[in-house]
Amino acid sequence: MTDDIVASVVRQWQAVNPGLDTGPMEIIGRINRCAALLQQAEDAPLRAAGLTRAEFDLLGAVRRTDRELTPGELARETFSSGAAVTKRLRVLKDRALVERRGDDRDRRVAHVRLTDEGRALVDRLLPEQLAYERSVLAGLDRPGRDELASRLSELLVQLEGRLGGARR
Amino acid sequence: MTDDIVASVVRQWQAVNPGLDTGPMEIIGRINRCAALLQQAEDAPLRAAGLTRAEFDLLGAVRRTDRELTPGELARETFSSGAAVTKRLRVLKDRALVERRGDDRDRRVAHVRLTDEGRALVDRLLPEQLAYERSVLAGLDRPGRDELASRLSELLVQLEGRLGGARR
DNA sequence: GTCAAATATTTTACAGGTGTAATACCTGTT
DNA sequence: AACAGGTATTACACCTGTAAAATATTTGAC
Numbered sequence: 064m065t066d067d068i069v070a071s072v073v074r075q076w077q078a079v080n081p082g083l084d085t086g087p088m089e090i091i092g093r094i095n096r097c098a099a100l101l102q103q104a105e106d107a108p109l110r111a112a113g114l115t116r117a118e119f120d121l122l123g124a125v126r127r128t129d130r131e132l133t134p135g136e137l138a139r140e141t142f143s144s145g146a147a148v149t150k151r152l153r154v155l156k157d158r159a160l161v162e163r164r165g166d167d168r169d170r171r172v173a174h175v176r177l178t179d180e181g182r183a184l185v186d187r188l189l190p191e192q193l194a195y196e197r198s199v200l201a202g203l204d205r206p207g208r209d210e211l212a213s214r215l216s217e218l219l220v221q222l223e224g225r226l227g228g229a230r231r
Numbered sequence: 232m233t234d235d236i237v238a239s240v241v242r243q244w245q246a247v248n249p250g251l252d253t254g255p256m257e258i259i260g261r262i263n264r265c266a267a268l269l270q271q272a273e274d275a276p277l278r279a280a281g282l283t284r285a286e287f288d289l290l291g292a293v294r295r296t297d298r299e300l301t302p303g304e305l306a307r308e309t310f311s312s313g314a315a316v317t318k319r320l321r322v323l324k325d326r327a328l329v330e331r332r333g334d335d336r337d338r339r340v341a342h343v344r345l346t347d348e349g350r351a352l353v354d355r356l357l358p359e360q361l362a363y364e365r366s367v368l369a370g371l372d373r374p375g376r377d378e379l380a381s382r383l384s385e386l387l388v389q390l391e392g393r394l395g396g397a398r399r
Numbered sequence: 400g401t402c403a404a405a406t407a408t409t410t411t412a413c414a415g416g417t418g419t420a421a422t423a424c425c426t427g428t429t
Numbered sequence: 430a431a432c433a434g435g436t437a438t439t440a441c442a443c444c445t446g447t448a449a450a451a452t453a454t455t456t457g458a459c
Contacts, residue, residue, distance in 0.1 A: 067387040075295040083357070087364030090376060091269060093383035098266035099310060100390040101259060115444080127243040134409060142267060144446050149410055151444095171408040171453045189251070196255035202389035207382060208258060214371070214379040215261035219235040221370035222268040283416080302437060312418050317438055319416095339425045339436040 069093050090218075104199075108191050112184065113158075117143065119188065121151050122160060122177065126185045131164070131174035160184060237261050258386075272367075276359050280352065281326075285311065287356065289319050290328060290345065294353045299332070299342035328352060 069092045073085045102116065109119050124140040125132055132140065138148045152175060155161045160181035166172040177185070200208055237260045241253045270284065277287050292308040293300055300308065306316045320343060323329045328349035334340045345353070368376060 065388055067384050067391060069387065070384065072295065075297075079295055079297045080354075084361060084365070086376075087361050087368055089380040090368060090383065091364050093380065093387050094262055094265050094269065097262050097383065097387055097390060100387075101262065104390075104393075117444080127240065127247055129243075129247045135407090145409065146411080146447080147445055169408085169454070173409075186248075193252060193255050196259050197252070199389060199393065200255055200258060200386070203382070203385055207385065208254075210378060211382040211386065212257035212261065214375060214382065215258065215265065216235050216238065217371055217375065218368070218379065219237065219261050219265055219268075220233055221367060222265060222272075223235060225272075225367065285416080303435090313437065314419080314439080315417055337426070337436085341437075 067093070067096075069096060101199075105192065105195070108195060109188065112188055114184075114188075115151075117141070117147070118151055118155060119185075121148070121155065122181055122185050123189065125161065125175060125177050126182060131176045133172050133174060135172075137175065155181070235261070235264075237264060269367075273360065273363070276363060277356065280356055282352075282356070283319075285309070285315070286319055286323060287353075289316065289323065290349055290353050291357065293329065293343060293345050294350060299344045301334075301340045301342060303340070305343065323349070 138145045164174045306313045332342045
């Protein structure tokens with residue numbers, strides 16, 4: 064059993080402040096660290112396609128819901144601010160990956176859908192992304208992966224209940 | 232067993248693209264989502280102290296190693312760019328939380344240490360942070376937490392081996 | 400019914416943080 | 430002395446969120 068970075072950080076804290084209950088770091092520190100490493104790595108395939116992770120998330124949200132979404136819905140779906148969505152939509156529209164349509168009844172709202180190219184791009188990129196992720200996870204055996212997924216789900220439910228309910 | 236957001240996203244993908252192997256999302260999607268929620272939440276206590284998470288990480292790195300660090304070491308330790316560290320140090324120095332000292336032998340390098348106020352701030356904030364984190368994790372029972380920490384450690388070792396070795 | 404106020408949706412303006420690349424500076428080597 | 434390499438900073442461009450503004454709808458009083 065080899066050490067990860069968090070284990071050594073915890074050791075440092077214990078050496079300097081022996082009374083400290085560093086228990087939470089063992090989970091939360093590792094989650095943050097994993098997320099940071101994954102982000103660096105996963106950005107690579109997307110960068111090859113000239114896309115930000117945030118832009119890909121937006122395209123994916125439209126693709127998977129399989130209907131037009133408003134900018135507001137996209138903001139909620141991708142957990143970003145409305146302003147960020149506006150800017151991303153502009154970029155993606157200039158690249159002809161999404162189209163906009165004004166609502167007929169309520170002229171405040173817009174409806175966003177993928178162009179054929181946008182859809183094709185998502186459908187090409189997502190399997191690449193998942194294949195990469197599978198290769199990363201291959202170091203864990205099947206029951207280990209299931210266990211991890213299940214524990215993370217429990218934690219995520221807690222976090223959503225506490226923080227994620229009525230957001231933004 | 233209640234559903235989390237990732238489970239519903241996976242369901243959406245399956246409905247739209249039944250052949251897709253969405254397995255990796257169950258782990259990686261959840262890690263990213265947990266990290267995002269934790270970041271939003273953890274920023275709160277720090278914001279009360281007028282600190283960014285990144286600034287707090289920097290202070291913590293100096294505190295836990297218990298010696299002076301150079302800007303380069305701080306960049307490696309906190310996984311950010313040298314430029315970001317430079318700017319943070321300027322801010323923290325203006326707030327009298329860190330001090331700089333030039334190396335005598337090699338005048339390229341600087342040594343950074345905490346001021347008394349900086350050290351006191353970290354020592355006050357970190358227990359608050361950990362207490363908050365403990366309350367979030369309280370929804371999981373003890374063996375569940377241990378299991379989660381252990382699985383995350385395995386994954387982190389994999390990720391570090393693959394990506395984290397010689398970085399930046 | 401009509402108009403004003405409240406509400407809703409999106410965009411724009413602005414400020415702040417980050418990374419990449421270029422620059423400045425320093426050391427040690429040949 | 431020139432040069433190769435290391436360390437830190439600066440310059441620049443980009444992305445993000447908050448807050449204010451623009452536009453449109455709904456509500457409620459009269």
